[in-house]
Each structure stands twice: as structure tokens, then as C-alpha cells.
Amino acid sequence: MLVNQNKDTYDRKTDEYIVAYIDLLGVTNKIQSKDSQLAMNKLHNLYSFSVKLTRDVQIEKNEDIQFKIFSDNIIIAKKLSNQIPQRTQEIRSLLMCAGHFQELSASDSVGWLLRGGISIGQLFIDDVIGMSKTP
Numbered sequence: 001m002l003v004n005q006n007k008d009t010y011d012r013k014t015d016e017y018i019v020a021y022i023d024l025l026g027v028t029n030k031i032q033s034k035d036s037q038l039a040m041n042k043l044h045n046l047y048s049f050s051v052k053l054t055r056d057v058q059i060e061k062n063e064d065i066q067f068k069i070f071s072d073n074i075i076i077a078k079k080l081s082n083q084i085p086q087r088t089q090e091i092r093s094l095l096m097c098a099g100h101f102q103e104l105s106a107s108d109s110v111g112w113l114l115r116g117g118i119s120i121g122q123l124f125i126d127d128v129i130g131m132s133k134t135p
Contacts, residue, residue, distance in 0.1 A: 014122040020098040022116040027072035
């Protein structure tokens with residue numbers, strides 16, 4: 001593998017995904033405050049419970065939703081099929097997952113507001129990197 005050149009022996013390519021990007025408002029400040037351990041525990045529990053809730057919901061096609069967390073930002077991604085009925089179900093699964101995350105975040109036990117967006121487009125994502133492809 002040549003790091004400084006364009007050669008890629010792994011043949012990485014993008015696929016079409018639906019992606020939710022979520023920014024938890026003010027959480028970075030909470031993590032940097034004297035209550036940092038509480039904030040980090042809340043963030044970890046929010047993530048863990050959202051993943052579990054998504055996996056437990058009896059909706060087909062929710063088993064391969066991917067989560068990436070960095071600082072106070074969350075990426076939730078789901079690869080989309082070309083088949084319309086399956087694609088519709090996959091979009092619904094991701095929307096429900098993002099909705100669960102939002103609901104849990106704003107609940108009395110956590111109390112964090114968020115902002116973000118949802119988009120469909122080309123994306124490469126694995127355990128190391130997530131990268132979108134601009135048209």
C-alpha cells in the first residue's frame with residue numbers, strides 16, 4: 001500500500017445510504033466541565049440504549065444500521081437497496097432509529113437538545129472511516 005499515492009489495493013467504493021447526522025447541543029461544554037463524568041455516562045448510555053432499542057424493535061432491516069460517535073456528534077447510517085419495497089422499509093427503519101435517539105436525548109433523564117439532518121446519497125463507511133462522495 002502506498003500512503004502518499006492514489007493507489008488503493010482495497011478497491012473501496014461508495015454505496016447509496018440514508019444518513020442521519022445529529023449534533024447534541026452543548027454537550028462538549030458539559031464534557032469539559034466539572035460534571036464531565038456524568039455527561040460522558042449520559043452520552044454512552046444514550047448511545048447504548050438507542051442501539052439496543054433499534055435492534056429490539058420488530059422492524060425488518062434494522063440489524064445493519066451503523067452508528068459513529070465523535071465528540072458530541074452522531075452519525076447513523078443505513079445502506080439502501082435498489083428494490084423499492086425493501087428500500088422503503090430501510091428508510092423507515094433509519095427514521096425510526098433517529099427518532100428514538102431524539103426522543104431519548106430530549107427525555108427528562110437526559111435533557112439534551114439536538115439538531116441535525118437526514119440525507120440520502122453516496123457514502124463509504126467502515127470501522128475506521130465514513131466519507132461521503134459529492135456529485
